[in-house]
Amino acid sequence: MNDAQEALDIELEVNGEHVRRRVEARRSLADFLRQDLGLTGTHLGCEHGACGACTVRVDGAIARSCLMLAVQADGARIETIEGLSDAGAxxxxxxxxxxxxxxxxxxxxxxxxxxxxxxxxxxxxxxxxxxxxxxxxxxxxxxxxxxxxxxxxxxxxxxxxxxxx
Amino acid sequence: MSGELDFEGPASYVGRSVSRPNARRLAEGRGQYVDDIVLPRMLHVAFVRSPHAHARILSIDTSRAERMPGVRRVATGADIARICKPYVGVLTHLAGMRSPPQHPLALEVARWQGEPVVAVAAESRAEAEDACEAVEIAWQELPAALDAERALEPGATVIHAEFGDNLCFRRVVDTGGVDEAFAGAAAVVEDTLSFGRHTGVTLEPRSMLADYNAAEESLTAYHSGQSPHMMQAILASRLGLDEHRVRIVCRDVGGSFGIKIHIYGDEMAACALSIMLRRPVKFVADRHESFLSDIHARDHRVRARLAADREGNVLALEIDDLTGVGPYSMYPRSSAVECNQVLGLTGGPYRHKRYRATGTVVFQNKNPMSQYRAVGHPIATAVAEHMIDRAARALALDPADMRRRNLIPDDAYPCQSPSGMRFEQLSHHACLEKLVALMDYPRLRAGQAALRAQGVHRGIGLASFIEVTNPSPMFYGVGGARIAAQDGCTMRLDASGAIIAATGVTEQGQGTETMIAQIAATVLGVQMSCVKVLTGDTDKVPYGGGTWASRAAGIGGEAVLQAGLALKKNILEVGARILKTDAGSLDIADGRVVKRGTSEGLSLTELARIVYYRGNELPADFQPELVVTRHYRVKDYPFVFTNGAQGCLAEIDPETGFVRVLKMWCVDDCGRVINPKLVEEQIRGGIVQGLGGALTEHCRYDERGQLLNCTMADYLVPMAGEMPDIEVAHIQTPTRTSLLGAKGAGEAGTGGAPGALMNAVNDALAAFGARVTSQPITPDVVLAALGKI
Missing domain, CATH: 1.10.150.120 ([2Fe-2S]-binding domain)
Structure with missing residues (x-):
C-alpha cells in the first residue's frame, strides 16, 4: 500500500449532518460525496477543475469538489445540491x-x-x-x-x- | 385539420411554451445518470489503451496486474472475443462501402491512440486503474497513415492489408452539363475549405452498467444512450443472447448529441465481462478517455466551384469532399453517412440544375469519426453559403439579394434537388425575409460601414439551410442496420383516471417527455398534469428507434397523437354505454366525458372506476379497452426536410486575430411547433455547439498521431462569457405527411451556424482583401489570412 491508499479518519458537516468516515488519502471530495455518502447530485464532468459540474460549497465558498481531497474537508462544512434544495436555499x-x-x-x-x-x-x-x-x-x-x-x-x-x- | 383536433383552441397544449415537468427533478440534483446507479456485487472496469496510433501487440503480460488489490479479472482482446462477436460498420445501400470486422478490444494490431486493448475489472475504479498501470504490453510501433490527403497515395501505409488501400467509400453525383455551365459562366469562384475534427464533449461521459443474470441468461444494461432498441438488438446479437432477454434502460442522459448512439468497444467489453464474471460491471469513461474514444466529427477537405451568370443566377455547383474517418467505420451507423449527407445537402436550398459532387472516405490511424449532431449539415451549409457569398462579391451583389435570386421559390414545391433530395414544402424566402427584418439588416449594414471608418471591423453573415428530419426506413433500415424508423406509443387510461403514455423515443433533456405529454393531453382533452410519460426502457416501451436525425417530435409525436385518438375513441365508447347515448355525441373536455356543447357527463376518473372495478354496470356484450398502441412511420418521403436561415454579427480584431460573435439570429421552419420555448432552446444550444466547432473546438494531432488536447482545459468548448445572445423566430409550414405536422428542430442550429459565422468573418475580412477558408477559425487562422503570420 502506498501513501495515497492509506486511510484516514475525517469528521465534517455535510448538509447540516455530522459525518464521520475513514477514507483513502487519495479520494477526492467529489468521490467521497458521491460514493461514500450517496450524494449523487454532485456530478463529475472533467475531474480537472475545468467544467464546474462538481461545484459544492465548502465553509460557505464555492469549490470544485474534484480538485479537493476528502481529507482536506476534515472539519469543514460542506453543502451540496441536495442540502441546498432541501433547505430551500x-x-x-x-x-x-x-x-x-x-x-x-x-x-x-x-x-x-x-x-x-x-x-x-x-x-x-x-x-x-x-x-x-x-x-x-x-x-x-x-x-x-x-x-x-x-x-x-x-x-x-x-x-x-x-x-x- | 381533423375535426377531432384543435391545436389552436384554448384547451390545446400544442403550441404553448409549457415548462418541462421533469426539469425540477434535475434542478434538485435528483436525476439518475448511469454512474449514480449502484448494484450489489458491482465491479468497475478500466482499460489499458493503445499509446500508439498504429502498433503491433507483441505480447501482453497481465500477471502482475492480476495480483493487484481488488482485481477480479484482467481480460485481453482474445478473452473478450470469445464472448463478443466482431461487428462490421457497413451499410449495404452505400454501394461499395467497406470496413473490416472490429473487436471490442484490439487483437494483434492497435490502430489508433486510445483504442482499448486490455480490460481490468476490480472492486473500485481506482483499483482497476492501479492495475492497468501494471499491465505490461510489448509494442512494435508501425508507420501511421494520418493525413487523409495522402491516405490513397501509392506507398501510403495501408491500415487493413486485405483491402489493398485505405479507401472506405466513394460516391459521385453528377447531373451532367456541369462543364458546359462553367464554360459559359460570367463568374466562376472556387476555394478549398477545410473543417477540423471536433467532438461532442457530453458533460456526462459515456457510461454502461451491465448486469448479467446467469440464472435467466438475461442482461440488463443501464446505458447512457439515445437508441435503446438498437442497443438491445446489437448486444443480443453480438453477445449471443436472446433479444427479449436483453433489457436496455436509459434513465437520465447527460447530453448525447449523437456521441452515444454508436457501439464502442469499451462498452461492449463491460457487457462481456459481466457475462464472464456473472456479476454487474460498470464502465464510466473519464474525460481523458472520452477525448480518445468518443467519436470525433467532421474532418473534411472540400474543393468547391460555383458558376453564375452576370445577373447572379447560380448555374452550377461542383464539390469534392474528402474525409478521414479513423481506422474503422463505426458500427452500426457507419462513418460514411456524413460524407453522403454532404453530397446530398450541399446547395440544397438553391434552384440551380447542374451539380457534380465527389465524396471520398478514407481510413486513417486516428480515433474513429462518425455521426455527431447535424451530420454533414455544417459542412454542406458552410461550403454552399461560402460560395454564394464569394459569387455575390464577385458580381458586386448584396448577399441577401444573391440569396433572394437563387433560393427555390416558396411556391415551387414539391420539388427535387439536383442531388435527388425530395422537398415536400419549404419556406426559404419567408425565412430569409423574416430574418433580415429581425436583424434589421439594412441598419446593420449602415452601422458596419460607420464602424469600419472608426477602425472597428464587423462582418455580417447569412446562411440559408435545409435540415434532414423525420427519417423514413431509407436512412438505415434499407441498408441492413437494425435501427427502427417507425415508432410507437402505448397509451392507457389507468384506474385513477391518469393517462400513461409509453414511447419509443427518448429524452436527453431536449424535452421529449414534455412534448409527448402536451400532445397526449391535447388529443385526450385532459390536464397535462394527468399525463405520465415513460421512455428509455425496452421492457416498458413499444419498439422504436429512439432519438436521432431530429425524429422524436415528428415521428414519436405522431404515434402519440394516433394513440391518443384511438384511446379517446375507446373512452367515448365506454362513455356512450354509461351515459346511454351514442359515442358520436360525446367529447372529452377538461378530463370529463361530456355531451358535446354541454358540461353534462362524467369524469375520466369515474369512468375508469366503473371500467376497472364496477364492470357489472356495463352491458354484458361490451368489453372496454383502455390500453391502445399505435405506430407511425414516414411513408411519402425518404426524409421530411425543414429549412431556415441564420444571421451572424461578428467582430474581428485584426491585431490579435480574435473573433467575437456579437449576435446570432435564426428563423427556423420545423413545421408545427409543439412547444416554442423548447424549439428555441434546441436552436440556441445547437447554434452554440455549431459555433464551438467553427471557432475553438479542435482535436489536434501531432505527426505521430498523438492527440494533443485531451482535457477540458485545452480542448475549448464555448463558455458563457464568449457566447452571444441568440434571437430565434419561427415560420410554421406543417408537413402533410402526418396529422401532427411537426418536423424536427434539434440540429438546425448546429447545421447553420458555422456557415453564418464564416460568412460574417469573411465579410469583416473583405475590407483587408482577405478571407478564411478553414475551421475552427482560431486567431492564427485569421492572422494567416491577413498575412500577419
Whole structure:
C-alpha cells in the first residue's frame, strides 16, 4: 500500500449532518460525496477543475469538489445540491431555471445553480455580461447559456423589485 | 385539420411554451445518470489503451496486474472475443462501402491512440486503474497513415492489408452539363475549405452498467444512450443472447448529441465481462478517455466551384469532399453517412440544375469519426453559403439579394434537388425575409460601414439551410442496420383516471417527455398534469428507434397523437354505454366525458372506476379497452426536410486575430411547433455547439498521431462569457405527411451556424482583401489570412 491508499479518519458537516468516515488519502471530495455518502447530485464532468459540474460549497465558498481531497474537508462544512434544495436555499434560482428552461440534460445544473447562488450573494444586481463572465467556469453543453443568463437575471430583478428582506 | 383536433383552441397544449415537468427533478440534483446507479456485487472496469496510433501487440503480460488489490479479472482482446462477436460498420445501400470486422478490444494490431486493448475489472475504479498501470504490453510501433490527403497515395501505409488501400467509400453525383455551365459562366469562384475534427464533449461521459443474470441468461444494461432498441438488438446479437432477454434502460442522459448512439468497444467489453464474471460491471469513461474514444466529427477537405451568370443566377455547383474517418467505420451507423449527407445537402436550398459532387472516405490511424449532431449539415451549409457569398462579391451583389435570386421559390414545391433530395414544402424566402427584418439588416449594414471608418471591423453573415428530419426506413433500415424508423406509443387510461403514455423515443433533456405529454393531453382533452410519460426502457416501451436525425417530435409525436385518438375513441365508447347515448355525441373536455356543447357527463376518473372495478354496470356484450398502441412511420418521403436561415454579427480584431460573435439570429421552419420555448432552446444550444466547432473546438494531432488536447482545459468548448445572445423566430409550414405536422428542430442550429459565422468573418475580412477558408477559425487562422503570420 502506498501513501495515497492509506486511510484516514475525517469528521465534517455535510448538509447540516455530522459525518464521520475513514477514507483513502487519495479520494477526492467529489468521490467521497458521491460514493461514500450517496450524494449523487454532485456530478463529475472533467475531474480537472475545468467544467464546474462538481461545484459544492465548502465553509460557505464555492469549490470544485474534484480538485479537493476528502481529507482536506476534515472539519469543514460542506453543502451540496441536495442540502441546498432541501433547505430551500436556492429555491428562487431553481424555479427560475425551470421557468426559463435553463437546463436540458441537467448534468451541469447543480454546479451551475450553486455558482449562480454565489454570484448573487457577491453581486445582487449583476449585469448580463457579469453573469456570463462569472458563470464562464461552469460549462453547459446543451443550452447555449442564454436561458441560464435569463434565469439568473430574472432572480436578481425579482429581488430588486421586492426589496431587501 | 381533423375535426377531432384543435391545436389552436384554448384547451390545446400544442403550441404553448409549457415548462418541462421533469426539469425540477434535475434542478434538485435528483436525476439518475448511469454512474449514480449502484448494484450489489458491482465491479468497475478500466482499460489499458493503445499509446500508439498504429502498433503491433507483441505480447501482453497481465500477471502482475492480476495480483493487484481488488482485481477480479484482467481480460485481453482474445478473452473478450470469445464472448463478443466482431461487428462490421457497413451499410449495404452505400454501394461499395467497406470496413473490416472490429473487436471490442484490439487483437494483434492497435490502430489508433486510445483504442482499448486490455480490460481490468476490480472492486473500485481506482483499483482497476492501479492495475492497468501494471499491465505490461510489448509494442512494435508501425508507420501511421494520418493525413487523409495522402491516405490513397501509392506507398501510403495501408491500415487493413486485405483491402489493398485505405479507401472506405466513394460516391459521385453528377447531373451532367456541369462543364458546359462553367464554360459559359460570367463568374466562376472556387476555394478549398477545410473543417477540423471536433467532438461532442457530453458533460456526462459515456457510461454502461451491465448486469448479467446467469440464472435467466438475461442482461440488463443501464446505458447512457439515445437508441435503446438498437442497443438491445446489437448486444443480443453480438453477445449471443436472446433479444427479449436483453433489457436496455436509459434513465437520465447527460447530453448525447449523437456521441452515444454508436457501439464502442469499451462498452461492449463491460457487457462481456459481466457475462464472464456473472456479476454487474460498470464502465464510466473519464474525460481523458472520452477525448480518445468518443467519436470525433467532421474532418473534411472540400474543393468547391460555383458558376453564375452576370445577373447572379447560380448555374452550377461542383464539390469534392474528402474525409478521414479513423481506422474503422463505426458500427452500426457507419462513418460514411456524413460524407453522403454532404453530397446530398450541399446547395440544397438553391434552384440551380447542374451539380457534380465527389465524396471520398478514407481510413486513417486516428480515433474513429462518425455521426455527431447535424451530420454533414455544417459542412454542406458552410461550403454552399461560402460560395454564394464569394459569387455575390464577385458580381458586386448584396448577399441577401444573391440569396433572394437563387433560393427555390416558396411556391415551387414539391420539388427535387439536383442531388435527388425530395422537398415536400419549404419556406426559404419567408425565412430569409423574416430574418433580415429581425436583424434589421439594412441598419446593420449602415452601422458596419460607420464602424469600419472608426477602425472597428464587423462582418455580417447569412446562411440559408435545409435540415434532414423525420427519417423514413431509407436512412438505415434499407441498408441492413437494425435501427427502427417507425415508432410507437402505448397509451392507457389507468384506474385513477391518469393517462400513461409509453414511447419509443427518448429524452436527453431536449424535452421529449414534455412534448409527448402536451400532445397526449391535447388529443385526450385532459390536464397535462394527468399525463405520465415513460421512455428509455425496452421492457416498458413499444419498439422504436429512439432519438436521432431530429425524429422524436415528428415521428414519436405522431404515434402519440394516433394513440391518443384511438384511446379517446375507446373512452367515448365506454362513455356512450354509461351515459346511454351514442359515442358520436360525446367529447372529452377538461378530463370529463361530456355531451358535446354541454358540461353534462362524467369524469375520466369515474369512468375508469366503473371500467376497472364496477364492470357489472356495463352491458354484458361490451368489453372496454383502455390500453391502445399505435405506430407511425414516414411513408411519402425518404426524409421530411425543414429549412431556415441564420444571421451572424461578428467582430474581428485584426491585431490579435480574435473573433467575437456579437449576435446570432435564426428563423427556423420545423413545421408545427409543439412547444416554442423548447424549439428555441434546441436552436440556441445547437447554434452554440455549431459555433464551438467553427471557432475553438479542435482535436489536434501531432505527426505521430498523438492527440494533443485531451482535457477540458485545452480542448475549448464555448463558455458563457464568449457566447452571444441568440434571437430565434419561427415560420410554421406543417408537413402533410402526418396529422401532427411537426418536423424536427434539434440540429438546425448546429447545421447553420458555422456557415453564418464564416460568412460574417469573411465579410469583416473583405475590407483587408482577405478571407478564411478553414475551421475552427482560431486567431492564427485569421492572422494567416491577413498575412500577419
Amino acid at each position: 436556492i429555491a428562487e434560482l431553481q424555479n427560475a431555471f425551470v421557468l426559463a428552461n435553463a437546463l436540458q440534460c441537467g448534468y451541469c445544473t447543480p454546479g451551475m445553480l450553486i455558482a449562480a447562488q454565489a454570484l448573487l450573494e457577491a453581486d445582487p444586481q449583476p449585469s448580463r455580461d457579469r453573469i456570463r463572465e462569472f458563470l464562464a467556469g461552469n460549462y453547459c453543453r446543451c443550452t447555449g447559456y442564454q436561458s441560464i443568463v435569463d434565469a439568473v437575471a430574472s432572480v436578481a430583478a425579482h429581488r430588486a423589485a421586492r426589496g431587501p428582506r
